[in-house]
Amino acid sequence: MPLPPNEEFYRIKKLPPYVFAVINEMRDKARAAGIDIVDMGMGNPDGATPQPAVEKVIEAVQDPLNHRYSVSRGILPLRQAIVDRYAEQYGVTLDVDQEAIVTVGAKDALAHMLLAILGPGDLVVSPNPAYPIHYYGVVMAEGEAHMLPMPDAATFLQGLKAMYKNGKIPKVILISFPNNPTTVCVDLDFMREIVELAREHGTYIIHDFAYAELGFDGYRPPSILQVSGAADYAVEIYSMTKSFNMAGWRVAYVLGNRRLIAALTRIKSYLDYGIFQPIQLASVVALRECQDAPAEICAVYQRRRDVLVECLHAAGWPVEPPKASMFLWARMPEPFQSMGSLEFAKLLMKEAQIAVSPGIGFGPLGEGFVRFSMIEEDDRVRPAIARVGTFLRKHGVAPALQPEAVHV
Numbered sequence: 001m002p003l004p005p006n007e008e009f010y011r012i013k014k015l016p017p018y019v020f021a022v023i024n025e026m027r028d029k030a031r032a033a034g035i036d037i038v039d040m041g042m043g044n045p046d047g048a049t050p051q052p053a054v055e056k057v058i059e060a061v062q063d064p065l066n067h068r069y070s071v072s073r074g075i076l077p078l079r080q081a082i083v084d085r086y087a088e089q090y091g092v093t094l095d096v097d098q099e100a101i102v103t104v105g106a107k108d109a110l111a112h113m114l115l116a117i118l119g120p121g122d123l124v125v126s127p128n129p130a131y132p133i134h135y136y137g138v139v140m141a142e143g144e145a146h147m148l149p150m151p152d153a154a155t156f157l158q159g160l161k162a163m164y165k166n167g168k169i170p171k172v173i174l175i176s177f178p179n180n181p182t183t184v185c186v187d188l189d190f191m192r193e194i195v196e197l198a199r200e201h202g203t204y205i206i207h208d209f210a211y212a213e214l215g216f217d218g219y220r221p222p223s224i225l226q227v228s229g230a231a232d233y234a235v236e237i238y239s240m241t242k243s244f245n246m247a248g249w250r251v252a253y254v255l256g257n258r259r260l261i262a263a264l265t266r267i268k269s270y271l272d273y274g275i276f277q278p279i280q281l282a283s284v285v286a287l288r289e290c291q292d293a294p295a296e297i298c299a300v301y302q303r304r305r306d307v308l309v310e311c312l313h314a315a316g317w318p319v320e321p322p323k324a325s326m327f328l329w330a331r332m333p334e335p336f337q338s339m340g341s342l343e344f345a346k347l348l349m350k351e352a353q354i355a356v357s358p359g360i361g362f363g364p365l366g367e368g369f370v371r372f373s374m375i376e377e378d379d380r381v382r383p384a385i386a387r388v389g390t391f392l393r394k395h396g397v398a399p400a401l402q403p404e405a406v407h408v
Helices: 019-032 051-062 078-092 105-117 132-140 153-165 188-201 259-273 277-289 293-314 334-339 340-354 380-392
Strands: 100-103 125-127 142-151 172-175 205-206 235-239 252-256 327-331 369-373
Touching: 019 340, 051 277, 078 100, 078 252, 078 277, 100 259, 105 132, 105 205, 105 235, 105 252, 105 259, 125 132, 125 153, 132 142, 132 259, 142 153, 153 188, 172 188, 188 205, 252 259, 293 327, 293 380, 334 340, 340 369, 340 380
Parallel strands: 125 142, 125 172, 172 205, 205 235
Antiparallel strands: 100 252, 235 252, 327 369
């Protein structure tokens, strides 16, 4: 019998190989060979989920009623819990039935929202560098992804205003602050300007708020829904991954604009029956009984940031301390710029036994940078960055340091 045509599938051929898979494969091979790689690549939280949520999922999974299908938009108690949190945290009032939906993580929220609302050629503008799904989610949904440079928030906003002035009107502005990977942060006035542009031109806004709770040194990331009238144009994606150390649980929410929520609800009704119900019940407990957990988790990341910055400076690699998120975005030392971020990341793993994410994986303007994830404990970070210092000196980048310069 004849075989199907051996041609690349239509959507798959639009997706390049995942750059980060190269680093992960190197890491796994090294570890299999007995080499201890300190992994600061993927933003995969290493902390434990709050214990009350763990206990609830264990209890709930014993009940056969929870083994059945759930509902694709999330159970009412969970939607109510996130709506209540927004009221407490941001002073935002949301309708639990029309302005809130539960999703299987933030990637599900973003990919399926874009699939629901975009048609062929619909323009979506977003920053570059960016988390890959922000670009490829648009590509998979047949939209036109337009990336604007974002070395800082003001430059992105200026570029966005210039687009409108030149008559190029996007259907969607897709943003994420605190930003991954660059850690760029904004204030509420910035959000007001984004909402005003949307109001003037009839544009929707999607704000990926994955790092909502991870602001340092007194900085509190603003919700776009705090802007008066924002829900007429915007939705916001809030995730429990980083805020509650629930990465593997896959729980997120889309909140805000009723029309966008209705579109996502419709398309998800064809695609899934919602998250396993014991996980939803445990998430209710996390939101209602573990209100202090995000601040405690944030304090851990702030301490790790301080250690990482101190050690990199001592190693001869000056970096800017991030104001938020769980990442540090670092320009590669000048002598390595010509080799590109992927080859630099591979060399760093080979010679210093540390894994970082190459900037090119976040878009063309990520080239020349690498991203450190703050997912390792201090007692592993200090010796790892000391090895980075040795690596830099070997390649003539940093002057020799006194032994006490890096505390290991």
